Amino acid sequence: xxxxxxxxxxxxxxxxxxRIAVVDFVLSTDAHPTAEEVLQYVxxxxxxxxxxxVYNTLNVLVSKGLLRTQLLREGTIVFDPKVEAHxxxxxxxxxRIYDIPWDAVTIKGEDSVEGFxxxxxxxxxxxxxxxxxxxxxx
Amino acid sequence: xxxxxxxxxxxxxxxxxxRIAVVDFVLSTDAHPTAEEVLQYVxxxxxxxxxxxVYNTLNVLVSKGLLRTQLLREGTIVFDPKVEAHxxxxxxxxxRIYDIPWDAVTIKGEDSVEGFxxxxxxxxxxxxxxxxxxxxxx
DNA sequence: GTTCGTGCAAACGGTTTGCAACAAT
DNA sequence: ATTGTTGCAAACCGTTTGCACGAAC
Numbered sequence: 098x099x100x101x102x103x104x105x106x107x108x109x110x111x112x113x114x115x116r117i118a119v120v121d122f123v124l125s126t127d128a129h130p131t132a133e134e135v136l137q138y139v140x141x142x143x144x145x146x147x148x149x150x151v152y153n154t155l156n157v158l159v160s161k162g163l164l165r166t167q168l169l170r171e172g173t174i175v176f177d178p179k180v181e182a183h184x185x186x187x188x189x190x191x192x193r194i195y196d197i198p199w200d201a202v203t204i205k206g207e208d209s210v211e212g213f214x215x216x217x218x219x220x221x222x223x224x225x226x227x228x229x230x231x232x233x234x235x
Numbered sequence: 236x237x238x239x240x241x242x243x244x245x246x247x248x249x250x251x252x253x254r255i256a257v258v259d260f261v262l263s264t265d266a267h268p269t270a271e272e273v274l275q276y277v278x279x280x281x282x283x284x285x286x287x288x289v290y291n292t293l294n295v296l297v298s299k300g301l302l303r304t305q306l307l308r309e310g311t312i313v314f315d316p317k318v319e320a321h322x323x324x325x326x327x328x329x330x331r332i333y334d335i336p337w338d339a340v341t342i343k344g345e346d347s348v349e350g351f352x353x354x355x356x357x358x359x360x361x362x363x364x365x366x367x368x369x370x371x372x373x
Numbered sequence: 374g375t376t377c378g379t380g381c382a383a384a385c386g387g388t389t390t391g392c393a394a395c396a397a398t
Numbered sequence: 399a400t401t402g403t404t405g406c407a408a409a410c411c412g413t414t415t416g417c418a419c420g421a422a423c
Contacts, residue, residue, distance in 0.1 A: 166309075168306040168307065168308075168309065169306065170306075171304070171306065171312065174309065186348065186351050186353070189354065195351070197348055197351075201344060201348050201349075202342060202343070202344045202345050202348070203342070203343045203344055204340060204341070204342050204343075204358065205340070205341045205342075206339060206340045206341055207340050207358060207360060210324065210335055210339050210340070210360070211339075212364060212365050213324050213333070213335075213360065213362060213363075213364055213365055214362045214363045214364070214365050215324070215360045215361070215362040216327065216361055216362035216363070217360070217361050217362070218358055218359060218360040218361065219358070219359055220342065220345060220356055220357070220358050220359075221356060221357055221358075221359055222345060222348070222351065222353045222355070222356040223353070223354055223355050223356065224351060224352045224353040224354035224355070225351075225352045225354070226350060226351055226352070227350050227351055227352050
């Protein structure tokens with residue numbers, strides 16, 4: 098993974114310590130964090146960083162195409178550094194989001210749906226990660 | 236479409252005028268409204284209905300399986316009365332959401348992804364409805 | 374010294390909750 | 399009398415915005 102400083106400079110974004118801390122985390126995780134989770138994590142290495150700066154930086158990264166937002170959790174946006182096309186699996190119990198490789202699934206007919214011009218698409222799957230038994234009724 | 240009073244009684248929900256007004260609208264639209272949009276619409280026929288009652292009723296309908304929520308718009312939940320499996324298309328410009336019939340698309344491999352037990356899945360497509368030319372740069 | 378970035382607090386929009394009045398049984 | 403429903407207002411949570419201070423050019 099290219100280091101944070103490079104990534105920022107190459108995108109024409111001034112590499113401040115706060116931004117470096119955010120980039121270091123968010124571009125190297127596959128945990129699909131929310132902004133709040135990024136804040137929590139980054140505070141460990143950069144204790145004074147503000148909520149506004151985190152949101153601001155995340156939005157900059159999105160606008161530079163280094164990060165994508167995904168609508169996979171109720172009430173919040175999650176950030177995904179994997180910007181190439183892929184699918185997602187959401188665990189019913191934990192809410193954890195997993196990347197599914199593009200060619201784990203094959204689709205036919207998606208770009209020829211009558212009346213629509215499809216720019217992009219993804220499969221969103223929900224269920225359980227295998228090997229866990231169903232949670233007991235509380 | 237079965238009338239609202241029946242739907243409610245059959246689900247064991249007391250059919251109050253407010254609930255009937257909500258059901259009348261939300262179970263017969265394909266517009267994927269938000270709670271706020273339901274409120275606006277329903278106020279026309281039931282001017283005194285409160286925001287809390289709308290949210291409450293929508294949540295009851297979801298818990299009874301008469302309605303489903305979908306994560307297709309940033310910052311808000313949309314409601315979909317079509318509870319059978321189907322796909323969605325979201326217009327990039329207008330944000331409008333269209334139902335795509337289940338068999339407009341065929342998928343292979345989706346329930347055998349290594350390590351995951353898929354309970355349900357859908358394809359989410361984004362693009363433009365055909366026949367509209369691309370919006371001019373503002 | 375002007376531009377850009379930060380941190381704080383306030384504002385904002387969608388949703389939930391607490392509660393008192395009220396209707397149905 | 400008890401239970402369930404409504405409407406209002408306040409609370410809540412994720413996100414954005416306004417602004418003054420400070421750093422970088």
